[in-house]
Amino acid sequence: MNTVTRPRILVVGAGFAGVDCVRRLERKLAPDEADVTLVTPFAYQLYLPLLPQVASGVLTPQSIALSLRRSRKYRTRIIPGGAIGVDLKAKVCVIRTITDKIVNERYDYIVLAPGSVTRTFDIPGLTEHAFGMKTLAEAAYIRDHVISQLDLADASDDPAERAARLQFVVVGGGYAGTETAACLQRLTHAAVQRYPRLDPGLIKWHLIDIAPKLMPELGDKLGRSAQEILGRRGIEVSLGVSIDKAGPEEVTFTDGRVVPTHTLIWTAGVVASPLIATLGAKTLKGRLAVTAEMCLPGHDGVFALGDSAAVPDLAKGQEGAVCPPTAQHAMRQGRKVADNVIATLRGQQMQPYVHKDLGLVVDLGGKDAVSKPLGIELRGVPAQVVARGYHWSALRTNVAKARVMTNWLLNAVAGDDFVRTGFQARKPARLKDFEFTDSYLTPDEVRARVEGAGIDHP
Numbered sequence: 001m002n003t004v005t006r007p008r009i010l011v012v013g014a015g016f017a018g019v020d021c022v023r024r025l026e027r028k029l030a031p032d033e034a035d036v037t038l039v040t041p042f043a044y045q046l047y048l049p050l051l052p053q054v055a056s057g058v059l060t061p062q063s064i065a066l067s068l069r070r071s072r073k074y075r076t077r078i079i080p081g082g083a084i085g086v087d088l089k090a091k092v093c094v095i096r097t098i099t100d101k102i103v104n105e106r107y108d109y110i111v112l113a114p115g116s117v118t119r120t121f122d123i124p125g126l127t128e129h130a131f132g133m134k135t136l137a138e139a140a141y142i143r144d145h146v147i148s149q150l151d152l153a154d155a156s157d158d159p160a161e162r163a164a165r166l167q168f169v170v171v172g173g174g175y176a177g178t179e180t181a182a183c184l185q186r187l188t189h190a191a192v193q194r195y196p197r198l199d200p201g202l203i204k205w206h207l208i209d210i211a212p213k214l215m216p217e218l219g220d221k222l223g224r225s226a227q228e229i230l231g232r233r234g235i236e237v238s239l240g241v242s243i244d245k246a247g248p249e250e251v252t253f254t255d256g257r258v259v260p261t262h263t264l265i266w267t268a269g270v271v272a273s274p275l276i277a278t279l280g281a282k283t284l285k286g287r288l289a290v291t292a293e294m295c296l297p298g299h300d301g302v303f304a305l306g307d308s309a310a311v312p313d314l315a316k317g318q319e320g321a322v323c324p325p326t327a328q329h330a331m332r333q334g335r336k337v338a339d340n341v342i343a344t345l346r347g348q349q350m351q352p353y354v355h356k357d358l359g360l361v362v363d364l365g366g367k368d369a370v371s372k373p374l375g376i377e378l379r380g381v382p383a384q385v386v387a388r389g390y391h392w393s394a395l396r397t398n399v400a401k402a403r404v405m406t407n408w409l410l411n412a413v414a415g416d417d418f419v420r421t422g423f424q425a426r427k428p429a430r431l432k433d434f435e436f437t438d439s440y441l442t443p444d445e446v447r448a449r450v451e452g453a454g455i456d457h458p
Contacts, residue, residue: 006033006034007033007108007345008034008108009025009036009109009111009341010039010093010109010110011037011038011111012083012093012110012111012113012114012275013112013114013115014043015048015306015307016048016306016327016330017115017305017306017307017334017337018038018113018306018334019066019334020331020332020333020334021111021338022036022076022338023396024335025338025342026076028338028339028342031075033345035077036075036076037105038068038076039079039081039083039095040080041080041081041098042065042080043067043068043078043080044065045065045396046065046066047066047394047395050064051133051138051139052133052176052179052180052182052184053365054136054139054140054143055139055140055146055180055184056143056187056365057143057418058408058411058416059404059407059408060403061136061139061140063403063407064136064395065136066400067397079103080098081096083275084096084102084278084439084440084441085275085445085446085449086278086446088281090450091106091107092104092450093105093107094441096439104450104453108301109301109302109344110303111304111337112275112276112302112303112304112305112308112309113305113308114275114306114308115273116270116271116273116308117134117270117272117273117435118133118266118269118270118271118435119268119270119271120266120431121268123242123243123244123245123246124245126243126246126431128246129246129247129248131266131431132267132431133266133267135434135435138434140421141429142184142265143421144420144421146168146188146263147191147419150165150192150198152165153165153166154195154197154198162202164249164262165262166204167203167204167206167259167260167261167263168185168204168261168263168265169208169261169264170205170265170267171208171209171242171265171266171267171268172266173239174267175360175362177207177209177268178215178364179362179364180267181230181235182229182230182233182235185205185230185234185235187418188205190416191416191418203234204234205233205234205236206236207236208238208241208242208243208253209241209242210239210240210242211239211240212239212240213239214226214239218360218372219372222370222372229368229370230364238255241255243264251264272288272309274437274440275308276308277442278441278443278446279443281296282297283310284310287307288304288310290304290310290311292311292312292352292353293340293351293353294333295340295350303337305333306329307325311333311353312353315354315356324357327394336351358373360372361373361387361391363387363388363391367380367384369383369384370383371383371384371387373390
């Protein structure tokens, strides 16, 4: 008997890019046309822009974790783990499963959408003492931690300890850092009313960034508006400043200030997943250099997109321009890559990715927001309507939309709850404990492992 093997399509990553790619493949491919496999540690797509609202308790974690198994045409095989290396010549992806088992997965076509990890620098104590804001576990953990600082400060009779526990430092003046500081400040401001022994004046939030402007992508006017909103709330914004060193009970700024604190949240940008470094391919500022069709030059059947790929931004019309690592680009790139994979399978012409940026939204909590849809500058309630309307419409499933809308309405009517859910054990967890960036192989280790498994290079 002749056994016909269907082409194997392997998608790495279940972020905006990877999930939209898989969904498009499921809809457009015939059941017997190809096998689709997705590599991801979790069987959900995380709606990353709403993480600060999970950290502040406005939204529940489940509401922004969109199950991958709800698709009506669900037929993708999911490998629960993370890709830690790829041998492009042998067409093998090395995967570490959630049980730490290492497996070699063959493919005919691979779509690399591993996303990004938190960008860190060689700052003493940073990875040991800072929290990140990149995963659902981190957001839930930070909420527990912030509330625990209020509990511990309320119970303490030491004025110095009480003051230190009520100071919070957020590094990063981009969207993630600004929204995180704004949302968590609202949480502590509301919570302190339930702690009669605490002086509200002791609660201090610091937002710092080495850049000279807050969220420069929004433009000068909206950036200043956001800074004014934060200032009115009592958040001290320091620009042109970063961290010199971090300790368990204090943080030293580069301008010499020493801030006693037990809470350092690091959101100073992202870099491409370490998986990209295992390929031995050309990169552009750490992101994989690809064509406008999102193909890797010199390697048939290899596609890359999202945060880990430097996709040319043809809509800008500027030579060398690449798409920013935003959700709106990642989702559309995912669908375009799926179309190009199918076109390759069927011997058809691939199409380049072109998308004009729709604008930016920043939700500062409550009635405060700044937005720039289609170049129109908005502030206050109109900006908030646009921001939440955009996020709500971008949620992939109706179940997620219903949960998020219910959470928003409930929070608006009933206010916040200040309950620790148990994520914070006696042993603290920090930045280095959540993203597992030390799990990846080197190109030589990938090659040795593939050859050791008896897989020949063509």
